[in-house]
Amino acid sequence: MDRRRKPILVVEDDPLDREMIELAFKRAAIKSPVVTVTDGQEALDYLQAQGQFRERHPEDLPAVIVLDLDMPRVDGFEFLRRVKPTPDLAAIPVVVLTTSEFDNDLSQSYALSANSCITKPGDFERLVEVARAVHEYWCEINQVPKGK
Amino acid sequence: MRAPLPFSRLSVHRKLILILAFIVLPVVGMMVLYLNTLRQSLAVQEDVDRLLEIQVQTGSILSITVDIQDGFRGFVLVRKEKFLEPFYTAERAFDPAINKLKQMVRDDHEQLQRVSQIEARVRALLQRKKQLIDAVRLGDLRPALEHIESGEGPNALIAIREDLRIFENIEKEHLNNQRAHAERLALLTRYGLFGVVIGILFLWWLASRLLARTIIGPLATLTAAAQEFGSGRPVARIPVASTDELGRLARTMEEMQERISRHISQMEAFQAIGQDISTIGPDGLEGVLKRIVETAGSMLSVDLCLVLLWDETIGCWKVGAASGHWHDLLCRSVLIREETPISFKALTTGYPQVVDDLEARPEVVLQIRDRLGGKSLLAVPLMGPKGAFGVLTLAPTREKRVFTDWDVRLSQQFADQAAIAILNAHLYEAAQQRGEGLQNRLEELERYAVNMAHDLKGPARRMAELASLLHMDYKGRFDEQADRYLGWIRETGQQLMNRIEEVLKLARIGTVPEAVEAVDPADVARDVIKGCEGLIERQGARVCVADRFPKLACNRVHLFQVLDNLVRNALQFSVDGRPPDVEIGVVKQTNEIMLFVRDNGIGIPSSDRERIFEPFERLGHKNVQGTGIGLAIVKKIIELYQGRVWVESKPGEGTTFFFTLPLYGELAGVSVRQERAES
Numbered sequence: 001m002d003r004r005r006k007p008i009l010v011v012e013d014d015p016l017d018r019e020m021i022e023l024a025f026k027r028a029a030i031k032s033p034v035v036t037v038t039d040g041q042e043a044l045d046y047l048q049a050q051g052q053f054r055e056r057h058p059e060d061l062p063a064v065i066v067l068d069l070d071m072p073r074v075d076g077f078e079f080l081r082r083v084k085p086t087p088d089l090a091a092i093p094v095v096v097l098t099t100s101e102f103d104n105d106l107s108q109s110y111a112l113s114a115n116s117c118i119t120k121p122g123d124f125e126r127l128v129e130v131a132r133a134v135h136e137y138w139c140e141i142n143q144v145p146k147g148k
Numbered sequence: 149m150r151a152p153l154p155f156s157r158l159s160v161h162r163k164l165i166l167i168l169a170f171i172v173l174p175v176v177g178m179m180v181l182y183l184n185t186l187r188q189s190l191a192v193q194e195d196v197d198r199l200l201e202i203q204v205q206t207g208s209i210l211s212i213t214v215d216i217q218d219g220f221r222g223f224v225l226v227r228k229e230k231f232l233e234p235f236y237t238a239e240r241a242f243d244p245a246i247n248k249l250k251q252m253v254r255d256d257h258e259q260l261q262r263v264s265q266i267e268a269r270v271r272a273l274l275q276r277k278k279q280l281i282d283a284v285r286l287g288d289l290r291p292a293l294e295h296i297e298s299g300e301g302p303n304a305l306i307a308i309r310e311d312l313r314i315f316e317n318i319e320k321e322h323l324n325n326q327r328a329h330a331e332r333l334a335l336l337t338r339y340g341l342f343g344v345v346i347g348i349l350f351l352w353w354l355a356s357r358l359l360a361r362t363i364i365g366p367l368a369t370l371t372a373a374a375q376e377f378g379s380g381r382p383v384a385r386i387p388v389a390s391t392d393e394l395g396r397l398a399r400t401m402e403e404m405q406e407r408i409s410r411h412i413s414q415m416e417a418f419q420a421i422g423q424d425i426s427t428i429g430p431d432g433l434e435g436v437l438k439r440i441v442e443t444a445g446s447m448l449s450v451d452l453c454l455v456l457l458w459d460e461t462i463g464c465w466k467v468g469a470a471s472g473h474w475h476d477l478l479c480r481s482v483l484i485r486e487e488t489p490i491s492f493k494a495l496t497t498g499y500p501q502v503v504d505d506l507e508a509r510p511e512v513v514l515q516i517r518d519r520l521g522g523k524s525l526l527a528v529p530l531m532g533p534k535g536a537f538g539v540l541t542l543a544p545t546r547e548k549r550v551f552t553d554w555d556v557r558l559s560q561q562f563a564d565q566a567a568i569a570i571l572n573a574h575l576y577e578a579a580q581q582r583g584e585g586l587q588n589r590l591e592e593l594e595r596y597a598v599n600m601a602h603d604l605k606g607p608a609r610r611m612a613e614l615a616s617l618l619h620m621d622y623k624g625r626f627d628e629q630a631d632r633y634l635g636w637i638r639e640t641g642q643q644l645m646n647r648i649e650e651v652l653k654l655a656r657i658g659t660v661p662e663a664v665e666a667v668d669p670a671d672v673a674r675d676v677i678k679g680c681e682g683l684i685e686r687q688g689a690r691v692c693v694a695d696r697f698p699k700l701a702c703n704r705v706h707l708f709q710v711l712d713n714l715v716r717n718a719l720q721f722s723v724d725g726r727p728p729d730v731e732i733g734v735v736k737q738t739n740e741i742m743l744f745v746r747d748n749g750i751g752i753p754s755s756d757r758e759r760i761f762e763p764f765e766r767l768g769h770k771n772v773q774g775t776g777i778g779l780a781i782v783k784k785i786i787e788l789y790q791g792r793v794w795v796e797s798k799p800g801e802g803t804t805f806f807f808t809l810p811l812y813g814e815l816a817g818v819s820v821r822q823e824r825a826e827s
Contacts, residue, residue, distance in 0.1 A: 124616035
């Protein structure tokens, strides 16, 4: 493939969770690179190529963002609130992956234009399945506008 | 009776004397009249007797004169001494007879003169005859014969007879007069008696009228008034106008009635007051104290009224409340014991203390007088179970006041009620504070538990994930036992997560407003059965749902959770070798719907029927899958709708869970938000 594969951006503050999710994507044998950041602020930095991500490749905008809700600094809702109104970033699908089963959290996520919500399964096998499904749907099937 | 007669001004004593006089006097009068008549007739009788006696005497005097004449004549004619015997006998009889006659008419001067004249004539006759007899004895017959021939003797006799006749006639006339008088008197007495009897009757009638009018009538009126009052209807004005003892009694009774009525109304007001002051409002103890001083003040018309509460620890008074504008000035301020000796005495003795004139003791420092201008003082102790704990102090500041016994008694009664109200308010406040503390603590604990569950969920999930990762990656690299343990760790982590999830679910019920809608239980039941399909298939169970359900007013998810939990329960707790047979049905009652889920499972012993609704109580069936919180969720949801859930069961035969939910229609169109969500 000449075309550079767009990465999957994982936003998760818990280091163990971060590693598990990363591992799950790896186990799902997907080819896309997985970028992990620790909170909403870092994720924003990544998207806007600033701070520590000043050097990133301009084409490395993520194919999908996997977002935790409960995070320090900029949490998931705040992240959505900032990303979704930005025209260049609005089309990037955001999958909320959370422990919360509260209807409120889900409703609010969708209200802030999250594209999907998934509850963390609590079983690594299931997590791998989730990772595979996310990749398959959002990276392979889902279509986004072809930006420059 | 309206215009008081002079009679009615008399006292009852005088009236009675007068009335008795009315009765007695005519009788006395009649007796006097009768006695008088009797005396008169006796006098007449006496006169008659006297007349007869007089006639006897005059007759004897006449016969004496005749005897004198005859004796003389006989002697002269025969000159025998023997013929002189009648003469001498007559002479001897004359003196007694004439004296007697004199005696009889001694009161009548004229008649006495007449008697004297007769006496003189008879004596002259006797004298003459004796001279002549003496001459005859000496033999000189001639003067005697001349005397006889001259007829001098008969003439004297005639004169005497005439005198006697006149005398007698006068007496007779006198007697006749007397008789006529007596007859008149008798007649008069007859008529008089008749008149007196009439008079007596009239006077008796008058007396009885007077008695009725002035004594018996008023007594009856008083009795009636007393009876009226006795049966609870006080008569304002007792119609007894007289000024005597009965009138005074009536006035006294009126006063007494008025006073008793006033006291009764005070007592009634007092009772209402009792309820009023002991009502503990949102203002708590302070409100109770304030109401006590205001009520006591208005009840006894005293402008300054204080509740002084004795503070044991500092040995001073604390002003609990004061009436009127004094409240802001005095409330919670401290009064020194030495400057409030009267109230302190009431506190220590436990008896009300009264001082009518505070000015009379200028040497004593009295805060109530010197600082607040009290003129008089009534201090009533507020008695608690361990003696007085305060004093209700009443001090009029405008003018001196003499507190009557009634005032003191009333205020003591009031203070007793007030004391109870204060103690109750104390207890209530303490309990309230404790209750609030408890409630806060419980809520805090609940929040803490939810937070903890929430915090535990992440690590539990991670542990389960790690275990499953280990299990995946390292399966077969250890021995078989290690593999099994890893599997258990994975499973246990999963269970832990599920359980925490259920706890959070339970905690969440009612915290979030859920839309109430018209829900058809049949639809929900179908969804539930669909969700349990796998379980039903595995167990070979049969689940049947009633055809028709009335619509319920609740949240659809809530009903789903209830039915889901109950159906899963019914499927799980089955008897080995007997496929579960579950029925979802309905019993409609007047204003609520009673749904039930019936099974043929193992049943629940009666001792456990309450406990099963507590979280994590899975009684003796650890092998059954589940978190043990399902029925707690059911109970919480049903209670959210003020419904009831209960269980009927026969161990070994089956169990039926009943629950009630509101019928749709009552709540139609009303968007119900749960209480806690709004607060």
